[in-house]
Amino acid sequence: MLFQHHPARGKPVSEDAFDELEKMLASLFGEQMASDAVGALRSSGVDPSAIAQMPGVGDISQLSPGQLLAMRAQFQQMFSASTTEPVNWQMGQELALRQARGDGDPTVTATVADSTRQALQVADLWLDTATELMPAPGQREAWSRSTWVERTLPVWKDVCAPVAEAVTAALARTLEKQIREMPAEMEQAAQQMGALGSIMRTMAGTAFGLQIGQAIGELAKEALGATDTGLPLTREPGTALIPANVSAFAEGLEVDEDEARMFLAVREAATARLYAHVPWLRGQVLQAVAAYAREIRIDTETLESAVAQVDPNDPDALREALESGLFAPQETQAQREALENLETLLALVEGWVEVVTARAASPHLPHLMALAEMMRRRRAQGGAAEQVFARLIGLTFRPRRAREAAELWSHLGAQAGDVERDAFWNHPDVMPTASELANPRDFLTMRRMAQDIDAEIDADLASLLDGTLGYAEGAKEADENSPEGLGDRIPPSAAETSQELHESAASDGADDDRPDGADSDRPETD
Numbered sequence: 001m002l003f004q005h006h007p008a009r010g011k012p013v014s015e016d017a018f019d020e021l022e023k024m025l026a027s028l029f030g031e032q033m034a035s036d037a038v039g040a041l042r043s044s045g046v047d048p049s050a051i052a053q054m055p056g057v058g059d060i061s062q063l064s065p066g067q068l069l070a071m072r073a074q075f076q077q078m079f080s081a082s083t084t085e086p087v088n089w090q091m092g093q094e095l096a097l098r099q100a101r102g103d104g105d106p107t108v109t110a111t112v113a114d115s116t117r118q119a120l121q122v123a124d125l126w127l128d129t130a131t132e133l134m135p136a137p138g139q140r141e142a143w144s145r146s147t148w149v150e151r152t153l154p155v156w157k158d159v160c161a162p163v164a165e166a167v168t169a170a171l172a173r174t175l176e177k178q179i180r181e182m183p184a185e186m187e188q189a190a191q192q193m194g195a196l197g198s199i200m201r202t203m204a205g206t207a208f209g210l211q212i213g214q215a216i217g218e219l220a221k222e223a224l225g226a227t228d229t230g231l232p233l234t235r236e237p238g239t240a241l242i243p244a245n246v247s248a249f250a251e252g253l254e255v256d257e258d259e260a261r262m263f264l265a266v267r268e269a270a271t272a273r274l275y276a277h278v279p280w281l282r283g284q285v286l287q288a289v290a291a292y293a294r295e296i297r298i299d300t301e302t303l304e305s306a307v308a309q310v311d312p313n314d315p316d317a318l319r320e321a322l323e324s325g326l327f328a329p330q331e332t333q334a335q336r337e338a339l340e341n342l343e344t345l346l347a348l349v350e351g352w353v354e355v356v357t358a359r360a361a362s363p364h365l366p367h368l369m370a371l372a373e374m375m376r377r378r379r380a381q382g383g384a385a386e387q388v389f390a391r392l393i394g395l396t397f398r399p400r401r402a403r404e405a406a407e408l409w410s411h412l413g414a415q416a417g418d419v420e421r422d423a424f425w426n427h428p429d430v431m432p433t434a435s436e437l438a439n440p441r442d443f444l445t446m447r448r449m450a451q452d453i454d455a456e457i458d459a460d461l462a463s464l465l466d467g468t469l470g471y472a473e474g475a476k477e478a479d480e481n482s483p484e485g486l487g488d489r490i491p492p493s494a495a496e497t498s499q500e501l502h503e504s505a506a507s508d509g510a511d512d513d514r515p516d517g518a519d520s521d522r523p524e525t526d
Helices: 017-029 031-044 065-080 089-100 110-127 145-180 184-191 193-222 243-250 257-277 281-294 300-309 315-323 333-361 368-381 384-393 402-416 418-426 440-466 470-480 483-488 492-508
Strands: 140-142 239-241
Touching: 089 145, 089 193, 110 140, 110 239, 110 257, 110 333, 145 193, 145 281, 239 257, 243 257, 257 281, 257 333, 257 368, 281 333, 333 368, 333 402, 368 402, 402 418, 402 440
Parallel strands: 140 239
Antiparallel strands: none
């Protein structure tokens, strides 16, 4: 049950745990708020022994002034968060910014910003020789890690919120179910299950916010630009690089940093072109995430067992449970299809970017092959932040089949040219499918065969409508073989014989109007 007793943690237990809690809350939030909070707990029927186990109860004097201020700020954020949002994004953003600045976040100087903008502008000129897609509108910018967090967080909300909402709603329903099953002596607490469920939803949203914030902050240390995850992480079109991370990328490679910057600028500009000029792509990617979230199904029995193991008075325990995947949803067939759709789209984006980058940069960058191989290794290995996202929302953002997609786009460009290659981005219905990535070299041949078959069917339908279809002539021939149409096909001599027989029959039947038997009844004469 939700309010089960947890083992003592070595804290002194007061005769009245509520009084001890009220003292702690009063020191943090003031007497009025403390009195209201403890009064609500008393009336809800919560077991005082559980209150004694709460962090900070009984040893508040051991905390330093700085720790008290930090605790107060965290409690205020946690319980003042909007209950309409599935994730406490305020706490998530603050943690993401702290994480991004953890190893230092160098300020982007004017000189670095100018060199970055120039690299992005030159990248667009190179790409004009490799693709029919026009450059993305918007600014060419250099970002710090903190700026990356601030500029991409709105899209991270779009990506993570649907999944977080489904999981936290399931968690709240499970907690409310446990409250309904409380014994009779806790009936009053059961009557207030709505309020408690709201509190637990807020706590779950806070835990999600902290975990997602930590992941975004770690990703800010790895991201090279605004689009290198493959996701459209900015609401407005444009391109950007993170100079501090570009320098880290170039370290360890026998490549000049300027060359590495140009390589990454071409990749950034190529991805930005896709999302700027393929109007359906952004929506399809985010729709795949939403489709995954809609199908979230959680094993309630497992969740109830998990909740029973988590101390409801300890936010850290809930956060650890979320991080460890304790509340991981069961994956359905519909979710697998949505995930495959997302991975295929990201693979096609990454493969296309790899091909056009190689085409555009090969005349200019002597170490292009080494740089491209380094990107493939990064893609294959992923990072700690991506693993956190995979545990939290079940989605892996790195495309698994990017190599096959790159082979397909390369083969398509060599056989059909850049114009026909890029025309496949015109509509999602003509894009390569996951099954077609398995045989990238046969893609164009199979598509052209399918087009020929479709064209033949269309021609047959048109002929059927205007009566010129081949088997329509056969139908006409069958009509001519019917008795009504024989005259047109009888030879002339046979036709004459037929005419004579017809006339003879007519003369013999000239008296057919006489009553039946008239001839037989007439008397014979000599």
